[in-house]
Amino acid sequence: MMASIDQHKEGKKDVTFRVFRFNPQVDSKPYFDDYTIPVERGVTVLRSLNYIKEHIDGSVSFRAFCQAGICGSCGMRVNGLSQLACTTQVWDVLAKSREPEVIKVEPLRNLPLIKDLIVDMDPLVDKMKHYSNWVDSIMPEAQMGKKEFLISEEEFLRYDKATDCILCASCVSECSILRANKEYVSPAVLLKSYRMNVDSRDSLHDHRLAALVQDHGVWDCTHCYRCQESCVKSIPIMDAIHGIREDAIECRGKKDTSGSKHAEAFMSDIEKKGKLVEATLPIRTNGVVWTLQNLLPMAMKMIMKRRTPPPPPLVKSAKGIKVFREMFREMTEHVKQDHKSHKK
Amino acid sequence: MKPFDIVIVGGGGAGLYAAMEAMKTNPALNIAVLSKVYPNRSHTSAAQGGANAALGNKAKDDTVEMHIFDTIKGGDYLADQDAVNVLCTEAPKIIRELENMGTPWSRMEDNTIAQRPFGGATLPRCCYCSDKTGHTILQTLYEQCLKKGVIFFNEYFALKLSVSGSRSKGLIAMNMKTGRIEAFAAKTVILATGGYAKMYWNRSSNAAGNTGDGQAIAYRAGIPMKDMEFVQFHPTGLRKSGLLITEGARGEGGYLLNKDGERFMARYAKEKMELGPRDLVSRSIETEILQGRGFDSPAGTYIHLDLTHLGSDLIKSRLPQIREMSMQFEGVDPIEEPIPIRPTAHYSMGGIDTDNFGRTVMDGVYAAGECGCVSVHGANRLGGNSLLDILVFGRIAGHTAAEEAGKFAPGMISEAELAEQYDAIRSGMHSSGRYERYGELREELGQTLALNVGIYRESSLLQKGIADIAELKERFKKVRVIDTSDVFNTNLIQVLELKNMLDLAETVAAGAFARQESRGSHTRTDFPVRDDANWHKHTLATMVNGNVTLGEKPVTMGRYELQERTY
Numbered sequence: 057m058m059a060s061i062d063q064h065k066e067g068k069k070d071v072t073f074r075v076f077r078f079n080p081q082v083d084s085k086p087y088f089d090d091y092t093i094p095v096e097r098g099v100t101v102l103r104s105l106n107y108i109k110e111h112i113d114g115s116v117s118f119r120a121f122c123q124a125g126i127c128g129s130c131g132m133r134v135n136g137l138s139q140l141a142c143t144t145q146v147w148d149v150l151a152k153s154r155e156p157e158v159i160k161v162e163p164l165r166n167l168p169l170i171k172d173l174i175v176d177m178d179p180l181v182d183k184m185k186h187y188s189n190w191v192d193s194i195m196p197e198a199q200m201g202k203k204e205f206l207i208s209e210e211e212f213l214r215y216d217k218a219t220d221c222i223l224c225a226s227c228v229s230e231c232s233i234l235r236a237n238k239e240y241v242s243p244a245v246l247l248k249s250y251r252m253n254v255d256s257r258d259s260l261h262d263h264r265l266a267a268l269v270q271d272h273g274v275w276d277c278t279h280c281y282r283c284q285e286s287c288v289k290s291i292p293i294m295d296a297i298h299g300i301r302e303d304a305i306e307c308r309g310k311k312d313t314s315g316s317k318h319a320e321a322f323m324s325d326i327e328k329k330g331k332l333v334e335a336t337l338p339i340r341t342n343g344v345v346w347t348l349q350n351l352l353p354m355a356m357k358m359i360m361k362r363r364t365p366p367p368p369p370l371v372k373s374a375k376g377i378k379v380f381r382e383m384f385r386e387m388t389e390h391v392k393q394d395h396k397s398h399k400k
Numbered sequence: 401m402k403p404f405d406i407v408i409v410g411g412g413g414a415g416l417y418a419a420m421e422a423m424k425t426n427p428a429l430n431i432a433v434l435s436k437v438y439p440n441r442s443h444t445s446a447a448q449g450g451a452n453a454a455l456g457n458k459a460k461d462d463t464v465e466m467h468i469f470d471t472i473k474g475g476d477y478l479a480d481q482d483a484v485n486v487l488c489t490e491a492p493k494i495i496r497e498l499e500n501m502g503t504p505w506s507r508m509e510d511n512t513i514a515q516r517p518f519g520g521a522t523l524p525r526c527c528y529c530s531d532k533t534g535h536t537i538l539q540t541l542y543e544q545c546l547k548k549g550v551i552f553f554n555e556y557f558a559l560k561l562s563v564s565g566s567r568s569k570g571l572i573a574m575n576m577k578t579g580r581i582e583a584f585a586a587k588t589v590i591l592a593t594g595g596y597a598k599m600y601w602n603r604s605s606n607a608a609g610n611t612g613d614g615q616a617i618a619y620r621a622g623i624p625m626k627d628m629e630f631v632q633f634h635p636t637g638l639r640k641s642g643l644l645i646t647e648g649a650r651g652e653g654g655y656l657l658n659k660d661g662e663r664f665m666a667r668y669a670k671e672k673m674e675l676g677p678r679d680l681v682s683r684s685i686e687t688e689i690l691q692g693r694g695f696d697s698p699a700g701t702y703i704h705l706d707l708t709h710l711g712s713d714l715i716k717s718r719l720p721q722i723r724e725m726s727m728q729f730e731g732v733d734p735i736e737e738p739i740p741i742r743p744t745a746h747y748s749m750g751g752i753d754t755d756n757f758g759r760t761v762m763d764g765v766y767a768a769g770e771c772g773c774v775s776v777h778g779a780n781r782l783g784g785n786s787l788l789d790i791l792v793f794g795r796i797a798g799h800t801a802a803e804e805a806g807k808f809a810p811g812m813i814s815e816a817e818l819a820e821q822y823d824a825i826r827s828g829m830h831s832s833g834r835y836e837r838y839g840e841l842r843e844e845l846g847q848t849l850a851l852n853v854g855i856y857r858e859s860s861l862l863q864k865g866i867a868d869i870a871e872l873k874e875r876f877k878k879v880r881v882i883d884t885s886d887v888f889n890t891n892l893i894q895v896l897e898l899k900n901m902l903d904l905a906e907t908v909a910a911g912a913f914a915r916q917e918s919r920g921s922h923t924r925t926d927f928p929v930r931d932d933a934n935w936h937k938h939t940l941a942t943m944v945n946g947n948v949t950l951g952e953k954p955v956t957m958g959r960y961e962l963q964e965r966t967y
């Protein structure tokens with residue numbers, strides 16, 4: 057493999073890969089090893105790691121399989137950002153590297169470490185099971201194979217993007233809530249849950265939604281957008297999260313939790329009056345932060361969708377209202393931009 | 401661990417369908433699926449184009465019979481016609497079944513499953529989900545297995561069948577997370593470990609792990625391999641990496657152009673043009689390259705796959721993955737410029753010899769998917785027929801094993817046998833003196849295969865290939881495993897995979913040398929025509945005293961008589 061790396065003289069430089077090392081059998085704590093190799097333009101991080109493994113240190117351990125960005129095996133953090141090693145160009149990383157010609161490679165976060173760059177995927181699989189991340193068909197098994205369901209292209213497009221997910225766990229690694237709470241549902245699992253819930257062939261919608269609105273579920277998300285920003289398949293994960301929340305509110309009454317009750321009050325207020333009335337805001341009970349994180353982005357999205365005029369600024373000042381206004385403005389911007397980028 | 405009724409090795413489409421069907425057949429059975437990667441990572445996920453079934457959604461006049469004929473003709477009459485009947489007859493049913501259980505599909509205007517044209521098919525019958533069909537099928541099967549509570553042993557590496565007399569007692573495998581060698585005593589074992597085309601290394605479109613492990617395990621246990629010389633080269637691999645640009649790109653109307661800007665397929669397949677069968681298109685490209693009509697570059701000679709005339713909208717909506725891959729691995733945006741491509745080793749028609757029910761010659765051992773060879777693809781597989789094969793015959797193997805598990809007494813695997821396996825593996829870690837690097841051997845194996853056992857084959861080249869493989873096998877004895885740890889030793893795994901590829905490479909080269917004719921994907925420049933009188937038969941490669949021994953098996957004929965194959 058190196059023969060071809062060496063072939064071109066143009067665009068070649070020595071790059072140091074600072075690789076996270078940990079072998080649970082001998083190491084009491086992790087450390088970094090530096091490997092400096094010549095890399096030519098066009099080479100990926102995975103090819104560089106393969107080179108290191110084959111020529112310098114056979115014990116460097118990482119997963120890789122398809123080498124084409126489709127199997128999801130090679131998720132790792134490259135200069136701090138979770139991504140696929142096999143589709144990440146070394147030169148692209150160097151262009152943004154803080155330390156010249158140095159690339160730091162670390163395992164994904166938020167999943168238990170096994171060895172070097174390898175983390176345990178089982179917790180993610182367990183969550184897929186917990187949230188029934190499968191279609192439970194409305195057709196009895198004995199009937200299957202005889203007739204197709206007739207599905208419009210429009211319905212297919214509702215879950216088309218979501219089925220791009222290759223379970224690489226980059227979003228899991230970047231999720232801000234998971235850092236604090238390992239039991240949190242996880243962005244990829246929310247995405248998959250949404251995909252199942254909008255499939256007309258599925259019969260588990262209510263059951264799945266009921267699990268999603270419990271503790272560690274969809275209401276715990278802080279809307280930090282990090283998952284979406286890091287998704288290796290550019291999937292609009294936030295649409296799925298918004299979708300589940302809207303759905304939870306629309307199905308209110310069926311599954312009442314504190315989250316959805318507050319959300320309900322908040323939303324109906326906006327819908328009916330087109331403005332925020334302080335008295336009915338859930339701020340009092342849940343605090344400013346909760347309200348901002350959980351309800352505003354969705355409110356904005358629903359407003360944009362229904363072309364309701366945006367609510368006027370709050371008149372009465374309450375505790376924290378200044379912060380609230382400022383964040384409200386920011387959120388509005390964020391939602392607008394988000395909307396634009398998804399239409400592309 | 402208590403003995404299993406069925407142990408399935410492989411979590412690709414074949415293995416997962418087998419597991420689901422076995423559970424359906426008899427829910428009381430104790431079934432395990434072992435996989436060296438998480439099932440959703442299996443190579444089935446890489447299939448972009450689609451799966452064939454005569455649903456008649458796009459071409460109303462399509463029939464199962466036409467699908468049967470296309471498959472037999474495409475396989476250059478080496479396929480067993482009774483097996484092809486099963487494949488094509490089951491096709492519409494199994495695609496609908498997948499749809500019914502929740503697989504996403506692109507849709508026609510009348511809301512039925514979308515179909516598109518594919519190489520070698522008379523009518524458009526390839527069912528697809530944009531360009532991620534294998535991925536969405538595999539996702540669905542994995543999800544359904546989770547739903548049904550299938551027991552998975554993920555990241556377990558199968559090492560060998562434990563055999564007593566003419567029957568298997570189960571399987572020995574390594575838990576990759578701990579390095580422990582574990583016994584899976586079982587009444588039946590289904591091998592579904594995928595293909596072996598990765599032996600061509602970076603002249604292959606396959607995942608790094610498509611190293612023919614299941615075939616090698618069966619081969620070393622004395623089970624015959626069928627038609628191993630038939631390796632399909634996909635016409636359109638990316639120049640640098642060998643990664644695949646799906647036939648869908650040509651199905652949507654892409655052109656193949658040589659350096660004179662000529663649509664050269666007009667010279668080789670006037671009617672079908674770019675949509676001729678794979679072997680023909682690959683040979684045509686190779687000929688263009690050999691006759692100096694390719695583009696030269698440091699990364700090898702190539703030709704162009706031109707999509708620019710299809711327009712940005714179509715490329716973005718129908719071929720987004722292809723666009724992404726061209727940009728990531730070649731730095732080329734197909735909306736703006738043609739993609740540099742050349743043929744790449746892609747699919748193994750050969751595999752473990754099975755009957756139409758997935759049975760091998762060994763009691764209690766079954767095989768399915770690309771790992772097995774029923775033979776439905778004969779000398780050349782049609783695009784879109786492989787996903788179909790793994791689904792249909794994965795299901796059949798699961799069903800057969802479930803029905804027959806009761807016939808066999810549970811096996812017992814002794815501690816001594818495990819210890820012996822452990823020692824054999826560890827011995828490679830402490831060799832002293834000069835040692836060989838597995839990476840170099842792997843690379844050299846790929847090179848000699850591509851050069852001497854590639855698209856164009858010839859007696860002296862094949863002899864060179866056979867000698868090279870023998871030499872590599874000798875050198876392999878000195879390969880050192882550098883990583884001596886137990887936990888997730890990927891270095892060790894790669895060495896074990898290399899051993900499997902070396903053993904199988906011998907069968908591929910031996911079969912290619914013996915078969916003195918040209919048929920399907922196997923082209924001998926010294927024997928340029930099909931020789932039905934002497935070679936209308938399958939080859940069987942069996943390991944006897946450590947060496948490959950060739951035998952043969954007749955082809956099952958049916959309604960279709962031998963005909964010349966023209967397109």
Ligand SMILES: Cc1cc2nc3c(=O)[nH]c(=O)nc-3n(C[C@H](O)[C@H](O)[C@H](O)COP(=O)(O)OP(=O)(O)OC[C@H]3O[C@@H](n4cnc5c(N)ncnc54)[C@H](O)[C@@H]3O)c2cc1C
Pocket residue numbers: 409410411412413414415434435436437438439442443444445446447448449450451452534556557558559592593594595605606607609610613614644646746747768769770771783784785786787788790
């Ligand atoms: C790039 C590409 C595109 C393709 N496109 C199409 C297409 O459009 N249409 C079509 O019909 N076909 C296509 N094919 C072919 C098709 O995808 C494969 O033939 C098919 O998916 C093989 O499925 P399988 O279940 O037999 O094996 P795989 O999906 O390869 O699964 C093998 C399984 O075995 C496991 N395994 C292997 N070795 C071991 C071991 N030692 N121990 C434990 N487990 C092991 C692996 O972990 C894996 O789970 C394509 C192939 C490639 C390479």
Ligand code: SF4
Pocket residue numbers: 230231232233234242243276277278279280281282283284
């Ligand atoms: S938006 Fe929600 S799910 Fe996504 S990273 Fe932030 S907290 Fe996690």
Ligand code: SF4
Pocket residue numbers: 220221222223224225226227228243244247286287288289290291293
């Ligand atoms: S949502 Fe994106 S980042 Fe997350 S697992 Fe799926 S593909 Fe990876």
Ligand code: FES
Pocket residue numbers: 119120121122123124125126127128129130131140141142143
């Ligand atoms: S190796 Fe498969 S996604 Fe990177």
